[in-house]
Amino acid sequence: MQNERPVEDLTKAEAGEELARLAEVLSQADAAYHQADAPILSDAEYDALKRRNRALEDRFPDLKRVDSPSDRVGAAPAEGFGKIRHEKRMLSLGNAFADEDVQEFDLRIRRYLNLSADAxxxxxAEPKIDGLSLSLRYEQGKLVYAATRGDGETGEDVTAxxxxxxxxxxxxxxxPEVLEVRGEVYMTKADFEALNAQGSRVFANPRNAAAGSLRQIDPEVTRARPLSFFAYAWGVLSEPLAETQFDSIKRLETLGFTINPLTRLxxxxxxxLEHYRQIESQRxxxxxxxxxxxxxxxxxxxxERLGFRATTPRWAIAHKFPAETAWTRLEAIDIQVGRTGAxxxxxxLAPINVGGVLVSNATLHNEDYIAGRDSxxxxxxxxRDIRIGDWVQVYRAGDVIPKxxxxxxxxxxxxxxPYHFPQTCPECGSAAVREPGDSTHRCTGGLICPAQAVEKLKHFVSRDALDIDGLGAKQIEMFFTDDQLPIREPADIFTLKARDAGNLxxxxxxxxxxxxxAAKLFDAIDERRRIPLARLLFGLGIRHLGEVAAADLARHFGSWEALIGAVDQAAPAAARQLAADEAEHEERARAADAGRRAEVKKARDAIWEAPGLPEGAKAAWDDLVGIEGVGAVxxxxxxxxxxxxxERASINRLIAQLTDILPPEARATESPVAGKTLVFTGTLTRMTRAEAKARAEALGAKVAGSVSAKTDLLIAGEAAGSKAEKAAALGVEVIDEDAWIALIGG
Structure with a gap:
């Protein structure tokens, strides 16, 4: 798309600003799509946004947000249906939008499996149906239940x-004795047109019609709607269907399921790519x-070897079709304040149909984008700058949100x-500051800014954080402005019952x-007084701390006390890191040629080498940034x-209300590496680094990115380099790849 910049060309500040924008839009899209059956983004655009988000996180892992869309699948089940927990999660797919993406997908698979280019x-390859995902569980040949995908872990019971x-x-x-068949409920175009012609309700598109029809409280309404089903996958199995994907799908067909006739090996x-173009031409x-x-x-x-990321399988990808553009009038520019103050x-916009979806809002990114310049x-x-009253071109799909x-x-x-970007927060009036190197203005009001406070509380009770049944975004907004029973910080949630008892x-x-x-809400709150450490960390809404990184921190430290102790000890070193970053930014602004780049390193080194750093601070800092997935930012x-x-006082008040902060669940405690901290270095030949890391974590080990005194074992491949030297200096045990394979049993 024109004006869209590749992820590789973005600065860290620009990437952080875009991740914030993506998180907000995708959260809104989740609720609209999965709960209201009224999507504000098409499936192609939604998945494309998640791909853009993933690419940004891959390039800048330390910018991953607490509300990262990469850690979400779908949305929480809607009220009105029973809930079914999927024994095996229903995941989403990564995306490809160009031929090069498909080729890179193949190369990525080969690198992970250590396969040569000619192996x-x-x-x-099969069409991606635009419908509603459904899981069907059969036991001894009988249909036991049917569940929607929901949030990937829990779906709606739509068996009837x-x-x-x-x-x-x-x-x-x-x-097989136990068989979960997964596929897509959809409505044909002819049936959709006939349904709309009845006039009882007009649906926007066949996907909405299919989703709305399946998610009816009265099964007789569903029976009257012409729905169809394609099977394309499976969940839990008591025995394999076949040895390959293609043969397994064919096996489902012999069992009586309809599979898509365009599926090809x-x-x-x-x-x-040839098959993609054939399907596109037949579309x-x-x-x-x-x-x-x-x-x-x-x-x-x-x-099985490739396994999964947080929400997507490594072994599958969706190659999306391109979308459309349209022209409309820009009626106003509003400023929204997010949880981090951005x-x-x-x-x-004057509402316009773009690719079959009515668009009335679009992102404008930041001050520079509006002015017609990059960072x-x-x-x-x-x-060309953008002004209120302009006729503007809007597009949705590819790597971007409506833009x-x-x-x-x-x-x-x-x-x-010309539009003048506000220098104060529209919510609280505090100064809105744009720091050097950052493309985003941020409100400096912190806890006094109602927009930030409300959004932080919404995040705290969200599904991946404390997930308090009956206390969602709507209730948080109500309680925040309540004079009798206010909730202004997380600790207030846990005092709500006691305050209600003394309130007229x-x-x-x-x-x-x-x-x-009311009683159910109080009970749900009390149930969350025992909370896993990872959920607590994620729920605090710390900038850049996503669900995956929260889990990594929880596994590394094991307890709140250990983590907070390490944080306090590392604080002076973190201040040095901030100062070093500022010095580097200033020096880079002056260093226009390669000959002056050495000055950048000198500026950083001077900060770190200055006297006065307390004993243990640097070691605590190195331990923190050495955790796999945790970077300096x-x-x-x-x-x-x-x-x-x-912030600390508010968190301490919260901790005082909790009865137990649970450590991460024990994993493979009988393995020879369970509980140990491992570091991989050099080139592995029998498995890739990514596969080795996944195997180690599955066996209960912690995998760090750097060697420290806490490292138990270094696995050194070819050309191990400085990490092996540091391990030897610290007395850390070093083994080669063959010994590693033998240690974990092949």
């Missing part, structure tokens, strides 16, 4: 509704909506004036509550937040 590697779909068998012959990227005539093609490694044993400009001052859009791409100067109103205006007598619902954010006087 045979087969894939399946699923039984009304003709393509879902109630009984199977010759199936491919020999490599060229074959995959208008298929009779049902698709938004891309899904590729999967065919060999199931290789799928001021994000949002374009309010380095170079022109974008040939220097204003260009301006038609020939249609600019004569009275249109009882919660049970208020709108939206009764005696039963995240470590500084963690230490800064937990050592600020007001």
């Amino acid at each position: 045979p590697l087969a894939y399946t 509704n699923a039984r009304t779909i003709a393509q879902i068998p109630h009984n199977l012959t010759g199936a 491919c020999s490599g990227p060229a074959d995959m 208008p005539d298929l009779g049902y909506d698709i938004d891309g093609v899904v590729y999967k490694v065919n060999d199931l044993a290789l799928q 001021l994000s400009p949002v374009a309010r 380095k001052g170079e022109p974008i859009r040939e220097g 204003v791409a260009d301006v038609d100067l020939s249609r600019r109103p004569e009275d249109a004036e 205006t009882k919660l049970k007598n208020r709108d939206g509550f009764g005696e039963r619902s 995240l470590a500084v954010s963690l230490v800064t937040t937990l050592t600020q006087e007001r």
Whole structure:
């Protein structure tokens, strides 16, 4: 897309600003898509945004946010349905948007498996149906339940509704004793048009119609709706269906399920791309909506080795179709304040249909983007700025959220004036500061800023944090402004019951509550007085601290006391890191040529080598940044937040209300590396570093990125280098790859 800059060209500040924007838009899209069946983004665009987010996090892992979309699948199940917990998670897919992405997917698989470029590697390719994901569980051949994907871990119980779909068998012959069949519920275009012609309700598209029809409280309504089902995967199995993806899908067909007839076995990227273009050419005539093609490694044993990331399998990817653009009028520019204080400009547009979805809002990124320049001052859009009243081009898909791409100067109103970015927070009036090297203005109000406080509380009770049943975003907004029973910080949640007991205006007598619902809320809050350390850390809303990094910190330290002690000890070193970053930024601004780059290193070294650093501070800092997945930016954010006087006092009040902060669950305690801290270095030949790390963590080990006195074992491949030298100096045991393979049992 025009004006869209590759991830590789973004500065760290620009990447952080874009990650904040993506998190907000994707969160809104999750709720609209999975709970209201009224998406504000198409499936292709939604998945594309997650890909952009993942690419940014891969390049800048220390910028990963607490509310990272990479750690989310779907949205919490809607009220009104029973809940079913998936025994095996239902995950989303990574995305490809260009031929090069598909080729890189193949190369990535080969690197992980240590396969040569000419080694045979087969894939399946199938259309990606634009519908609603469904999991069907059969036991001894009988349909036991049907569940939507929900948030990937827990879905809605739609068993009665699923039984009304003709393509879902109630009984199977010759199936494994336990079989979970997964696929997509969809509505054909002809059935969609016929349904809308009835006039009882007009749906926007077949996907909405299918989702709304399946998620009816009355199964008879679903029965009257023409739904179809394609099977394409499986969950829990008591025995394998086959040895390959393709043969397993064919086995599902013999059991009575409908599989997509365009599913094909491919020999490599060229074959995959050829099939993609064939499907794309047939797309208008298929009779049902698709938004891309899904590729999967065919060999199931290789799928097992490749495993999963946080929310996506490594062995599959969705190759998406391109989207559209449209022109409309920019009516206003609003400023939204996020949980971290970031001021994000949002374009309010005259509603326009773009790719089948009505768009009325789009991101404007930051002050520079509106002014027609990038973070380095170079022109974008040939220097054309964006003004209220302009006719602007909007696009949705590829790597971006709905965005204003260009301006038609020939249609600019004569009275249109350049936009001046606010220097104060629109929510609290505090100064909005743009720090050197950062493209984002941030409110300095902190806890006094209601926008930040409310968003932090919403995050604290969110699904991946404390997940308090009955206390969601809507309730947080209500309690925040309540004079009788206010919730202004996390600790207030846990004193709500006691304060209600002494309050004349009882919660049970208020709108939206009764005696039963109030009691249920108090019980749900009490249940969260015992909380896993990782959830607590994630819930605190510390900038750059995502769910995965929170789990890494929890595994490394094991307890709140150990973590907070390490943070306090590392605080002076974190201050040095901040000073070193500032010195580097200033020196880089002066260092225009390679000859002066040495000055940058000198500036940093001078900060670290200055006297006065307390004993143990540097070691504590090195231990913190040495945790796999924790970099200097995240470590500084963690230490800064937990050592600020007001933040620490608020957190201490919260900790006092908790009865138990649970350590991470024990993993593979009988393995020879369980509980040990390992470091891999050099080139491994029998498995890749990524696979070695995954194996080690599965066996209960901690994997660090650098050697320290806490390292138990260094696994050194070829050309091990400085890490091996440091391990020898510290007396850390060093073994080679063969010894590592033998240690873990092959």
